[in-house]
Amino acid sequence: MVEFAPLCVPWKRRLQTLVVLQAVSCLVSVAILSYVVFIGLLFTRFWIISILYAVWWYLDRAKPWQGSRHIDVLRRWSVWKYMKDYFPISLVKTADLDPSRNYLAGYHPHGIATVGAFTNFCTDGTGFSSLFPGIRSHLMVLNLCFWAPVFRDYIIISGMVAADKESVSHILSREGGGNLLAIVVGGVQEALDARPGGYKLVLRNRKGFIRLALMHGADLVPIFSFGENDIYDQVENSPGTWLRWFQDGLQRVMRGSILLFYGSFGLMPYRRPITTVVGKPIEVQKTPHPSQEEVDRLHQHYMKELENLFEAHKLKYNVPRDQHLEFY
Numbered sequence: 001m002v003e004f005a006p007l008c009v010p011w012k013r014r015l016q017t018l019v020v021l022q023a024v025s026c027l028v029s030v031a032i033l034s035y036v037v038f039i040g041l042l043f044t045r046f047w048i049i050s051i052l053y054a055v056w057w058y059l060d061r062a063k064p065w066q067g068s069r070h071i072d073v074l075r076r077w078s079v080w081k082y083m084k085d086y087f088p089i090s091l092v093k094t095a096d097l098d099p100s101r102n103y104l105a106g107y108h109p110h111g112i113a114t115v116g117a118f119t120n121f122c123t124d125g126t127g128f129s130s131l132f133p134g135i136r137s138h139l140m141v142l143n144l145c146f147w148a149p150v151f152r153d154y155i156i157i158s159g160m161v162a163a164d165k166e167s168v169s170h171i172l173s174r175e176g177g178g179n180l181l182a183i184v185v186g187g188v189q190e191a192l193d194a195r196p197g198g199y200k201l202v203l204r205n206r207k208g209f210i211r212l213a214l215m216h217g218a219d220l221v222p223i224f225s226f227g228e229n230d231i232y233d234q235v236e237n238s239p240g241t242w243l244r245w246f247q248d249g250l251q252r253v254m255r256g257s258i259l260l261f262y263g264s265f266g267l268m269p270y271r272r273p274i275t276t277v278v279g280k281p282i283e284v285q286k287t288p289h290p291s292q293e294e295v296d297r298l299h300q301h302y303m304k305e306l307e308n309l310f311e312a313h314k315l316k317y318n319v320p321r322d323q324h325l326e327f328y
Contacts, residue, residue, distance in 0.1 A: 034151045214290040
């Protein structure tokens, strides 16, 4: 039975729900709706709007691979404060980041919708610019996200870039430093195992980002987001089930999959805290042509630092003492 919020609920809390609902609807429907409107306008007297946008889309097609388009005013909108307060989401710094360096940050875990990654690195809702002055943040997402008209512009201005080597090179090769590129290492494969209380990370064989860090001399930053897996439940899809077989097959073909999840009210996430802890950077010496041995050594170091970060903070965020990270 559905229970509706009483009339006495404060407006601030209602605004939090409204902002999160808008963000969820963007993920679920806006991309599809933008296609419908774009194509539909071609068959009306407003067809010129779609034509003009198509020209703009063509001229701007490379932007997701060229560092995106930061509009700081939009990233500082007060609406992001409401989104942050809904869960709430908080950003914890354990060490300073030198603005003369570039950074490649691994974000763990993926969760269902990477809400913590978006709020922390695509908005200033949790105060990223104050915690890390002189650092401009970016977040890598699937190239598929940039295929939808209008929606692509929405995510470009938030600092999202295409998950491609070209994007990494463009950002990490910038002279003067001051750039942080966050990559959700586990990707969709890890999202398939995202559920409350889960700490399974797809990392053991994910070494491409390590190689890129060496090639560009970008320091590695381990990040663990406590609570990212707790805001949604997921339909049972353990390995061996027909649903998991279908999801894995779709992932192999499209580099994406379909997640069947639910929250407190349909697709609305639970109001559960997310605490994103940014670890101490691992210094990386530029190695234009790293050997496999060098990649493996730095990868082991990174996994150890991530594990240490988790162990050092888990008790503060209600993780059982006997719970440890599982790498696969």
